[in-house]
Structures are given as C-alpha cells and as structure tokens.
Amino acid sequence: MNHLVNILSNITGRKVIFPFYHAVADTIPIHLKHLYSVRNTALFERDIQLFLKNYEAISIAKASEYYAKNNKHAFCLTFDDGLREFKELAWPILKKYYVPVTLFVNTAFVDNKDLFYRFKASLIMDKLLSESAIDFKKTNEILGTNLQNKNSLIQFIMQINYANRGKLDALAILFKVDFTQYLKDNKPYLTTAELLELQSEGVTIGAHSHDHPLFNELSLSEQLLQISKSMNWVIENFKQDIKAFSFPFTDFGLKAKLFENIFDKENPILNISMGTAGIKKEVFANHLQRIPLENSLKTAKQILIKEYLYYIIKFLLNKNTIRR
Ligand SMILES: [Zn+2]
Structure with a gap:
C-alpha cells in the first residue's frame, strides 16, 4: 500500500x-x-x-x-x-x-446519431483557432452579441449552454464545420x-x-x-x-x-x-x-x-x- x-x-x-x-x-x-x-x-x-x-x-x-x-x-x-x-x-x-x-x-x-453540444463547441473552437478571416457581422447576428475579436468569440462559444445549443449548429454552417461528416469519418461514439x-x-x-x-x-x-x-x-x-x-x-x-x-x-x-x-x-x-x-x-x-x-x-x- x-x-x-x-x-x-x-x-x-x-x-x-x-x-x-x-x-x-x-x-x-x-x-x-x-x-x-x-x-x-x-x-x-x-x-x-x-x-x-x-x-x-x-x-x-x-x-x-x-x-x-x-x-x-x-x-x-x-x-x-x-x-x-x-x-x-x-x-x-x-x-x-x-x-x-x-x-x-x-x-x-x-x-x-448526433454529437454532444460541448463536442460541437470544441470542434468549432478548433476551426476558429486556424481561421484568419472571421465574419464578425454574421457571427454577432447569430449569437446576438457584439464581439470584436477571436478570443472573446471563442470564450463565448465555450460557454454556450444546453438551452442555446442550436446556436452551435448555426455557427457550424457559417464556419464550415460539418458535424454529420465528422460523425461519419470519426465515429466518436x-x-x-x-x-x-x-x-x-x-x-x-x-x-x-x-x-x-x-x-x-x-x-x-x-x-x-x-x-x-x-x-x-x-x-x-x-x-x-x-x-x-x-x-x-x-x-x-x-x-x-x-x-x-x-x-x-x-x-x-x-x-x-x-x-x-x-x-x-x-x-x-x-x-x-x-x-x-x-x-x-x-x-x-x-x-x-x-x-x-x-x-x-x-x-x-x-x-x-x-x-x-
Ligand atoms: Zn458526460
């Protein structure tokens, strides 16, 4: 022992x-x-x-x-x-x-069949880290925010809760993160x-x-x-x-x-x-x-x-x- x-x-x-x-x-x-x-x-x-x-x-x-x-x-x-x-x-x-x-x-x-919303947040965050041109106008429209830089955007995304998880799906379309394809390619579950x-x-x-x-x-x-x-x-x-x-x-x-x-x-x-x-x-x-x-x-x-x-x-x- x-x-x-x-x-x-x-x-x-x-x-x-x-x-x-x-x-x-x-x-x-x-x-x-x-x-x-x-x-x-x-x-x-x-x-x-x-x-x-x-x-x-x-x-x-x-x-x-x-x-x-x-x-x-x-x-x-x-x-x-x-x-x-x-x-x-x-x-x-x-x-x-x-x-x-x-x-x-x-x-x-x-x-x-689907991806946990926090996993979706992690995938979007990863995409944003390598993204040089973020369309903040469209992003803020989706989120109902007034964010101006990548750090605050990432911080916001990582705090999206269960009730607002639909926003992650909207952001994924904007940032071209394909959850369905990810599920198919990686089979996380x-x-x-x-x-x-x-x-x-x-x-x-x-x-x-x-x-x-x-x-x-x-x-x-x-x-x-x-x-x-x-x-x-x-x-x-x-x-x-x-x-x-x-x-x-x-x-x-x-x-x-x-x-x-x-x-x-x-x-x-x-x-x-x-x-x-x-x-x-x-x-x-x-x-x-x-x-x-x-x-x-x-x-x-x-x-x-x-x-x-x-x-x-x-x-x-x-x-x-x-x-x-
Ligand atoms: Zn769990």
Whole structure:
C-alpha cells in the first residue's frame, strides 16, 4: 500500500472511492481537445496500478453495499459518454488487470446519431483557432452579441449552454464545420453492437441521460424524462440486473424531490446514481459521488491525496455531506 493514500483514507474514513473518466487517448480527438485533460494510455495504466495497490476493484453491483459497510478499501471505476476510446484504449488495460467497469451512455448519441453540444463547441473552437478571416457581422447576428475579436468569440462559444445549443449548429454552417461528416469519418461514439460486445466481455452499461443537459437547468419533469428515457433504453437492450445512472456534468443543485422519485420505495427508477463532487457523503444512500480524474494530468496518487485533504477541510467546516 501507498503510505500516504492509506493513511488519509483511514483518517477520513472514506475507504470506498469512485474514480471516473471519459476517455483515454494517445492522440486526443478534436471533439475532446478543448474540454478536459485526456490521459494517455501510460498515465491511465499508472492510475490503475495505484488504485489496485491501495484498493480492491469492485463492480457497480457491489458499490452500495461496500460503501455502506465501509470496512474495506475498494474502488469502483466508471466511464461516461460511451466513447470509442473506451473500447479501444481503456478496456484492454482494464481487462489486463481484471478491473470491473461501468460505461454510461447517452441515448441520443449511441450509434453516432448526433454529437454532444460541448463536442460541437470544441470542434468549432478548433476551426476558429486556424481561421484568419472571421465574419464578425454574421457571427454577432447569430449569437446576438457584439464581439470584436477571436478570443472573446471563442470564450463565448465555450460557454454556450444546453438551452442555446442550436446556436452551435448555426455557427457550424457559417464556419464550415460539418458535424454529420465528422460523425461519419470519426465515429466518436460506440454503436449498440459494440456496447453489446463489451457487455459480453463483462462491462456493465449504465445510462447518462438522453442528450446530456445540465440537470439543474431543467424542470423536475424534464429531469425525470431524461433519466427514464435513457434508462429504459439501457434496460431494453442490455437486460442487466442493475439500473445505474450517472448525472451528466454535475448533480450540483439537484433537489431531494428528484432523488425521492428516483429511489421510490415501491417503484424505483434506479438502483444507483452517481455525481461528480469528489469525496463527499450523501444523504441518499444509493447516490454516490465520484472523483474526476481529468481536471489535470496529475497522477492518480496526487489527485487522491488532494481529494482526501480537501475532504478533511470540508469535514472541519462541517461541509462534507451534501444536503438537498
Ligand atoms: Zn458526460
């Protein structure tokens, strides 16, 4: 065991952890390039070795039980967005070390039917970086802005939200970025057939909403529709015992009413749901918080130590449990 990680997990009493990723890539695809720090295969393999040295690898089916008992060091690994890099680069490494994993997918994007609006923003940003003559008059008409330079335009584009995502499609036409062609040429997402193949090799498939909205911008009924629509598709296609869901972006600001609905005693929509708040306790026993590993290219050891120290500070401030 690594000394410091071990000491900190014992001091904090947080023995079961939930690291999560989106992709692993040695050449970062353009649709991910401007969004987060994608780890290469060597760094990812080091992460896995660090986890295995300090924690037992457990599947999502055991996550709630282990988390509640909290008497063994364990890690439960998940990936979001259902990307091809998971199958091609991450899964071979996980198989090599016998690490169980869950892959959360969006129903609107599986089979490369459409592209997540943030991926669209990354593609447009990349095009603009090499563009010398930008038509600001037309751009400002589309955006309803008065932007005068490339930097402020890029900044604006990277902040376009789910409700305004249609503007990205309009900008793509203006800047000649062809999303349909990109989907065809690059196939960023896994297909249903590929997901079934992964499932047959031991991967658990979970839902990650229909088209990846930021949940706290939706009404309660819209939130429930996003969950049930994607979860029902997973249930129908993958016939698994566990109904698992990870919230797109963040579960920050989501109300108790939503979780009371999801985990209804008579008729629960889900068995387990996951957020992205790091090491934090939750009042809802089947809602678990995960640790993001892609905010930087620091090693898993550095990230875990920082998360544990941050947890201690939150504990001292009495802010280590999320109240809704
Ligand atoms: Zn996602």
